[in-house]
Amino acid sequence: MTNPFSERILLTLGIFFAVLGSLFPFLWFVLTSLKSQIQVEAIPPTWWPDGSVEFYCSALIDHDLFNYIWNSLIVASATTVIALVIATPAAYALARIRLQGKVWVFGGLLCVAMFPQIVIAGPVWQILERIGGLNTHWGLVLPYVTLTLPLAVWILATFFQELPLELEEAAQIDGCTAWQALYKVMLPLAAPGLFTAAILTFIYAWNEFFFALLILTDPVKQTLPVGIALFQGEFTMPWGEIAAASVIATLPLIVLVLLFQRGIISGLSAGAVKG
Amino acid sequence: MAGFALQGIEKTFGHTKVLQDISLEASDGEFVVLLGPSGCGKSTLLRIIAGLEAQTSGTVNIGDQVVDTLSPRDRDIAMVFQQYALYPHLTVRENLAFGLKMRKESPNVIEERIGEAAELLEIQNLLDRKPKELSGGQRQRVAIGRAIVRKPKLFLFDEPLSNLDARLRTSMRVELKKLHKRLGVTMVYVTHDQVEAMTLGEKIVVMDQGSIQQIGTPDQTYHQPSNPFVAGFIGNPPMNLIEGSLQTNLKNLEFRAGDFTLRLNAQVEVTPTPGSGSAILGIRPEDVGLDPPGAIHIALSCTIDVIENLGGDHVVYLLTQGQRLVARTTPNTIEKAGDSVTIYLPINKLHLFIHDSRVSLDIVN
Numbered sequence: 001m002t003n004p005f006s007e008r009i010l011l012t013l014g015i016f017f018a019v020l021g022s023l024f025p026f027l028w029f030v031l032t033s034l035k036s037q038i039q040v041e042a043i044p045p046t047w048w049p050d051g052s053v054e055f056y057c058s059a060l061i062d063h064d065l066f067n068y069i070w071n072s073l074i075v076a077s078a079t080t081v082i083a084l085v086i087a088t089p090a091a092y093a094l095a096r097i098r099l100q101g102k103v104w105v106f107g108g109l110l111c112v113a114m115f116p117q118i119v120i121a122g123p124v125w126q127i128l129e130r131i132g133g134l135n136t137h138w139g140l141v142l143p144y145v146t147l148t149l150p151l152a153v154w155i156l157a158t159f160f161q162e163l164p165l166e167l168e169e170a171a172q173i174d175g176c177t178a179w180q181a182l183y184k185v186m187l188p189l190a191a192p193g194l195f196t197a198a199i200l201t202f203i204y205a206w207n208e209f210f211f212a213l214l215i216l217t218d219p220v221k222q223t224l225p226v227g228i229a230l231f232q233g234e235f236t237m238p239w240g241e242i243a244a245a246s247v248i249a250t251l252p253l254i255v256l257v258l259l260f261q262r263g264i265i266s267g268l269s270a271g272a273v274k275g
Numbered sequence: 276m277a278g279f280a281l282q283g284i285e286k287t288f289g290h291t292k293v294l295q296d297i298s299l300e301a302s303d304g305e306f307v308v309l310l311g312p313s314g315c316g317k318s319t320l321l322r323i324i325a326g327l328e329a330q331t332s333g334t335v336n337i338g339d340q341v342v343d344t345l346s347p348r349d350r351d352i353a354m355v356f357q358q359y360a361l362y363p364h365l366t367v368r369e370n371l372a373f374g375l376k377m378r379k380e381s382p383n384v385i386e387e388r389i390g391e392a393a394e395l396l397e398i399q400n401l402l403d404r405k406p407k408e409l410s411g412g413q414r415q416r417v418a419i420g421r422a423i424v425r426k427p428k429l430f431l432f433d434e435p436l437s438n439l440d441a442r443l444r445t446s447m448r449v450e451l452k453k454l455h456k457r458l459g460v461t462m463v464y465v466t467h468d469q470v471e472a473m474t475l476g477e478k479i480v481v482m483d484q485g486s487i488q489q490i491g492t493p494d495q496t497y498h499q500p501s502n503p504f505v506a507g508f509i510g511n512p513p514m515n516l517i518e519g520s521l522q523t524n525l526k527n528l529e530f531r532a533g534d535f536t537l538r539l540n541a542q543v544e545v546t547p548t549p550g551s552g553s554a555i556l557g558i559r560p561e562d563v564g565l566d567p568p569g570a571i572h573i574a575l576s577c578t579i580d581v582i583e584n585l586g587g588d589h590v591v592y593l594l595t596q597g598q599r600l601v602a603r604t605t606p607n608t609i610e611k612a613g614d615s616v617t618i619y620l621p622i623n624k625l626h627l628f629i630h631d632s633r634v635s636l637d638i639v640n
Contacts, residue, residue: 173327175374
């Protein structure tokens with residue numbers, strides 16, 4: 001016979017260690033960012049920082065972190081907006097149109113999403129060079145949109161498929177064109193899907209390193225991950241600044257997820273049809 | 276307000292023909308019920324009238340306008356769906372206002388129409404709620420309200436009561452009937468429930484396998500079904516239908532099905548005069564009597580197989596000469612299962628179908 005009490009304790013402990021394990025690297029960075037230079041280099045390492053903000057100042061001012069934040073913000077926002085604007089009608093069409101071989105389209109989308117980046121790096125670089133997209137933000141947004149579209153379309157199409165067709169037909173009879181039915185009725189109901197797709201796209205573009213490194217060589221244009229990676233000089237390894245910058249880079253994502261998690265939690269379409 | 280007309284509507288999905296040669300007319304203010312088993316094409320037909328589905332060939336007229344090329348929004352119709360299809364992100368008031376706003380009605384008109392509809396359907400106190408906070412019956416009222424406020428030419432109902440429980444269904448049925456009387460608009464109502472069809476419809480269109488089997492008033496479809504399908508579909512318990520053959524023997528007609536034989540004597544005239552061949556004989560359970568009726572009749576001896584007590588009446592399952600017959604009788608019959616009884620089939624209540632269509636049986640004096 002199982003004891004519900006000991007079972008609960010085991011479960012709680014399990015969760016605690018799982019969360020601690022995944023959070024530990026980040027926690028270590030937070031702690032490091034608040035240490036002083038002497039503490040960072042101390043052997044054996046010290047656990048508790050003395051709460052110095054010198055690395056934050058240094059990262060923001062000496063390493064011009066604001067510039068990277070701004071660049072990342074532009075690239076990630078542009079990627080998110082463009083990807084969603086394209087993905088929404090595409091997903092809607094895929095979800096609604098009676099199409100032979102729809103399974104293959106969805107399968108193809110998933111395949112594209114799983115392409116290793118290195119495979120397309122060469123062609124992407126060549127294309128961008130030819131059209132003058134190297135060292136520009138739009139040159140980075142372009143491959144980002146391409147790479148995030150499959151996932152966004154997939155998520156949205158799944159959402160649209162779950163919404164009852166009758167709602168859309170009711171809207172059409174009530175006087176909507178197909179577009180009006182989409183943005184007045186279907187989109188508000190697909191909001192959780194939109195949030196999910198938007199956040200995933202944003203996080204991808206915000207964190208992406210490989211293409212950013214490849215395409216942006218001008219420090220003025222570089223995004224956060226590349227900028228932070230290049231903190232490292234030939235003879236120096238500024239751990240403290242890197243830790244501080246990483247914490248700053250992660251904060252917007254945490255805020256974003258906390259802010260929209262209510263939107264992501266679905267249940268909005270309850271009551272549309274017999275429950 | 277307007278009537279509508281369908282001419283030669285056909286619909287195919289791929290290689291499947293779901294509707295064939297549907298022609299139908301309804302005058303202004305008529306309550307038309309499309310009745311048939313599931314998969315008979317009745318909902319597809321309704322969707323073609325609405326413009327949600329395009330017909331493969333044929334024309335749809337609403338009022339005196341051909342609407343074939345018009346999108347649903349331009350057909351001036353309203354539709355109530357089986358699953359209500361209320362907009363879940365809008366309140367009841369916003370749901371009712373939605374169609375009017377799309378048609379750019381002034382706020383005053385919108386407010387006034389919502390007020391009228393809410394009063395009529397007694398949903399005034401629900402106006403600020405979201406659909407998920409409503410019960411099934413309330414949702415259905417709002418769905419009907421959303422149709423009413425628009426004041427359309429044509430109301431379309433797609434099995435609107437099938438999601439409600441039996442009691443609510445009965446009361447909503449009565450309300451719909453009153454509503455039709457009050458609004459006086461043309462309504463097209465799809466259902467597979469023959470009770471709904473009989474009680475609501477002024478014109479019943481019985482459909483099966485994509486084609487119309489009979490168009491008629493409830494009385495016509497019940498008392499003069501034009502073929503065995505209609506005869507078997509309308510009425511509960513369904514009409515007794517016996518497949519057999521007809522044989523002319525001098526002036527006498529004989530209907531035979533295995534051991535079962537019915538002699539229709541010279542008093543009966545069948546028009547058109549049939550030759551010998553296969554035929555189906557039908558009689559409604561309530562016309563099968565356990566007491567001799569006044570009218571000319573045929574008597575048969577049977578054994579009672581099972582008696583179902585429905586409270587108000589009894590359904591008696593009988594066996595006679597290898598055939599099963601169902602009778603619906605008053606509950607004061609004292610017989611019980613296993614008893615031998617004589618049953619009486621009034622000639623004027625018999626239905627005879629030859630080659631799937633009705634022939635009339637007349638009694639000549």
